[in-house]
Amino acid sequence: MRVLLIGYGKMGKTIEEILTERGHKVVGIVDRSTEAKIKDFSKSEVDVAIEFTEPSAAYDNITACLEEGIPLVSGTTGWLDRRENVEKLCAEKDGAFFWASNFSLGVNIFFALNNRLAELMNPHADYKVSMEEIHHTEKKDAPSGTAITLAEGVIDNLDRIENWSLKGEGSQVENILEIAAVREPDVPGTHEVVYESEMDKIEIKHTAHTRKSFALGAVVAAEWLPGKKGILSMQDMLGF
Numbered sequence: 001m002r003v004l005l006i007g008y009g010k011m012g013k014t015i016e017e018i019l020t021e022r023g024h025k026v027v028g029i030v031d032r033s034t035e036a037k038i039k040d041f042s043k044s045e046v047d048v049a050i051e052f053t054e055p056s057a058a059y060d061n062i063t064a065c066l067e068e069g070i071p072l073v074s075g076t077t078g079w080l081d082r083r084e085n086v087e088k089l090c091a092e093k094d095g096a097f098f099w100a101s102n103f104s105l106g107v108n109i110f111f112a113l114n115n116r117l118a119e120l121m122n123p124h125a126d127y128k129v130s131m132e133e134i135h136h137t138e139k140k141d142a143p144s145g146t147a148i149t150l151a152e153g154v155i156d157n158l159d160r161i162e163n164w165s166l167k168g169e170g171s172q173v174e175n176i177l178e179i180a181a182v183r184e185p186d187v188p189g190t191h192e193v194v195y196e197s198e199m200d201k202i203e204i205k206h207t208a209h210t211r212k213s214f215a216l217g218a219v220v221a222a223e224w225l226p227g228k229k230g231i232l233s234m235q236d237m238l239g240f
């Protein structure tokens with residue numbers, strides 16, 4: 001597979017290693033500091049692009065790939081306020097766009113567990129739900145994209161929760177799920193969902209040991225994407 005890498009930071013470099021291990025070819029690297037731009041590449045030279053940059057850069061990169069007709073896998077978080085525009089452009093261009101807040105297999109199993117737990121907690125209003133995510137200090141967005149996906153799972157399955165808020169921003173309200181975002185050096189990503197009553201506490205937690213788990217998932221998604229159309233997700237690929 002011929003891959004265009006967009007973003008050559010922690011994730012871009014880890015993805016490059018995995019692409020090489022799996023016998024793929026990196027045909028170009030577009031980073032903030034490189035001269036190469038997405039428009040320098042055409043769909044005849046690239047099977048798929050993989051984009052991990054930053055919240056303020058993702059939208060332009062995604063739309064540039066859709067304009068060029070290059071199928072794209074993106075894991076950049078913090079830009080989803082513009083998701084509708086991307087969906088519209090993807091449909092107009094008959095493109096292929098795969099996005100996930102988290103590409104790790106373990107986290108996607110954890111998402112399913114979180115949905116089921118919220119469903120089970122629905123009749124038990126004495127349990128208060130809260131969430132915590134911990135990431136490295138260079139992370140630009142808060143809460144993490146993964147925490148937002150987890151919160152959406154709770155909102156969809158627990159009738160008493162209507163929205164989420166970042167802990168410390170806004171007042172505590174019964175029907176709002178608070179997400180605490182903690183920043184500590186070198187943490188790849190930890191997420192915990194807690195239900196607590198006066199009687200006891202139920203905690204589910206995912207701890208990433210390495211960002212290789214995210215990078216491998218993104219490469220597997222890139223291997224799966226060619227030939228598909230539309231907006232694609234981990235649920236489409238994994239089937240749960």
Ligand SMILES: NC(=O)C1=CN([C@@H]2O[C@H](COP(=O)(O)OP(=O)(O)OC[C@H]3O[C@@H](n4cnc5c(N)ncnc54)[C@H](OP(=O)(O)O)[C@@H]3O)[C@@H](O)[C@H]2O)C=CC1
Nearest residue numbers: 007008009010011031032053057075076077101102103214
């Ligand atoms: N979905 C998932 O599974 C995962 C998602 N992520 C997300 O991926 C994103 C990147 O994470 P990470 O690699 O750790 O971040 P890094 O900061 O290590 O790397 C980002 C890279 O993107 C470059 N960049 C910035 N703007 C542009 C631009 N306009 N065009 C091209 N390159 C650009 C940066 O350059 P410079 O250094 O010059 O600014 C940097 O090299 C984040 O949003 C993070 O939340 C991370 C891990 C897993």
Ligand SMILES: O=C(O)C1=N[C@H](C(=O)O)C[C@H](O)C1
Nearest residue numbers: 077101139144145146188189
């Ligand atoms: O910035 C990171 O590092 C990560 N970002 C993603 C997120 O915001 O959820 C995924 C993972 O937690 C690592």
